[in-house]
Amino acid sequence: MQEFTVYYNRLNSKQKEAVDNIDGPVVVIAGAGTGKTQLLSTRAANILRLTDTLPSQILCLTFTDSASTNMKLRLQQLIGPMASKIQIYTFHGFASDIINQYPQMFNQGFSFSPTDELVTGKILHDIFESLPSNHPLKSQHPELGWTYLSSTKSCISDLKQGGLSPIQFKELILSSKPFLDIFNPAFEKFAKLTINKIKPSDLEELEAAIAEFSSQNKLPPLLHSYPTLSSVIIDSFKSAKQIHESELAAGNKKAYQPLKEFRDKWKLSSSDKNLRDFLNYDKMLGLAKIYELYQQALFAAGKFDFDDMILDVINALRGQGEASLSLKQDLQERFLYVMVDEFQDSNHVQMELIKTLADSPLNEGQPNIMVVGDDDQAIYKFQRATLKNLADFIAAYPQAKQIVLETNYRSNQDIIDFAQFFSHQIETRISPDGKAKSLISFQTLDN
Numbered sequence: 086m087q088e089f090t091v092y093y094n095r096l097n098s099k100q101k102e103a104v105d106n107i108d109g110p111v112v113v114i115a116g117a118g119t120g121k122t123q124l125l126s127t128r129a130a131n132i133l134r135l136t137d138t139l140p141s142q143i144l145c146l147t148f149t150d151s152a153s154t155n156m157k158l159r160l161q162q163l164i165g166p167m168a169s170k171i172q173i174y175t176f177h178g179f180a181s182d183i184i185n186q187y188p189q190m191f192n193q194g195f196s197f198s199p200t201d202e203l204v205t206g207k208i209l210h211d212i213f214e215s216l217p218s219n220h221p222l223k224s225q226h227p228e229l230g231w232t233y234l235s236s237t238k239s240c241i242s243d244l245k246q247g248g249l250s251p252i253q254f255k256e257l258i259l260s261s262k263p264f265l266d267i268f269n270p271a272f273e274k275f276a277k278l279t280i281n282k283i284k285p286s287d288l289e290e291l292e293a294a295i296a297e298f299s300s301q302n303k304l305p306p307l308l309h310s311y312p313t314l315s316s317v318i319i320d321s322f323k324s325a326k327q328i329h330e331s332e333l334a335a336g337n338k339k340a341y342q343p344l345k346e347f348r349d350k351w352k353l354s355s356s357d358k359n360l361r362d363f364l365n366y367d368k369m370l371g372l373a374k375i376y377e378l379y380q381q382a383l384f385a386a387g388k389f390d391f392d393d394m395i396l397d398v399i400n401a402l403r404g405q406g407e408a409s410l411s412l413k414q415d416l417q418e419r420f421l422y423v424m425v426d427e428f429q430d431s432n433h434v435q436m437e438l439i440k441t442l443a444d445s446p447l448n449e450g451q452p453n454i455m456v457v458g459d460d461d462q463a464i465y466k467f468q469r470a471t472l473k474n475l476a477d478f479i480a481a482y483p484q485a486k487q488i489v490l491e492t493n494y495r496s497n498q499d500i501i502d503f504a505q506f507f508s509h510q511i512e513t514r515i516s517p518d519g520k521a522k523s524l525i526s527f528q529t530l531d532n
Contacts, residue, residue, distance in 0.1 A: 089134060092127050092163055096120070103455070103488050104128045107135065107422070110443075110485035111455040112478060119490035121457050122152075125424055126159035128455070129171055132422050133164065140170035144420040144442070147175055148427045156426075172420070176435050180394040183416070190401045190412055192384070200388040208382045209234055212375055221371040241376050245392035248399060248434035249311070251377035257311060258369045261362060264315035267298045269363040272351070276358040280345045288326060295319055314362060321347055395434050402441045417445040421453060428458035429475055436474045440481065451484065 096104065100120055103113050104127050115121045129143050147153045153173050160168035174182065184191045191197075200208075213231045216223045224232040244254055271294040278287055298315065325347035332340035353361035362369075383389060389397070402413050423442055425431070431439070443452035458475050479485060 110482035115490040255373040261314035423454040428456035
């Protein structure tokens, strides 16, 4: 109690607010140097101080081993030996621990070992060797090898980090075919027009194609929690048209820019006039098949790769059987409080894991979960991290307490002013209403 009081009194008012709000969902927007680790550690101690929660029932998820170690050290200084019982993991470490604790739920109970770059490359090389000659990705350079092997490997990693299994990815691609067949001819005509000479009548064919597709097909907003390609392109066009008309009415000289951005966004290159996804459709189906063969080969070899761990846990929790339900209930009962650091660096599958841990009926939509993120930095963009997760969390829990940490303890004023000058130019940020100003929805992968 004495140590807690000392640490608590060092906090500023906003940090104290986050420490005091231990029940229900909480979002903390916190930049670098604002004392996030101190806040998380003190909040964990406050949970133990005010409730009968056991240290092992508090889960803290971070993104790096160094962040995990730092938090453990802070907690040891604050609460002593009990700190070792608080569950502090990286996301992958947490998934690995679940797989080890519940082996019967994974890989049919067999003990699998992690793969490495050499094994992964060999498996993919063998798959490309076995592909039929007419496969859209079977292209080989006489000296450099398989043209699409490297990009296929990267795409498979992206798909896993996005939470898509081979079957789900194939379904997502197949669902786009009716829309592409209807919309592409209209888009091709639109792409041939001179942008700054476009008239309202020139957009009518695109609108007619959307109307035709909508009349013939139901528009499910999500497929396996992903927006369908049709909904993304339709929303993209409607947004561009709305901004164009608004700017045109205001006499803005750049009124045609939104239409240009829409056109360029969905073309494969400057010379093509077709939708890029129309041109890439066969390649996407080919990628789905290779992804399926890759997973089968990993399983046959008794291997798993780095990206499999979290996705395997999610798939186990998504199952409809008693075993999946039991696993889900067990984890939800074990972890009564969840805290996530650097939440802006989470990708889709990590977000799904957090939501699954939090959706116990006992929570009544108000789980005891706090996420800490910064809308000005997302260093893991290359791992499909997305600021959208911050906005989605706020949308999922509209009653969540929102707290902004603004005091920087690490840098002098010159550095802070310099950083703010650039951060104010960032287009994708969380606005005061809790929504992201610019969101990038799921798009099919190129080549």
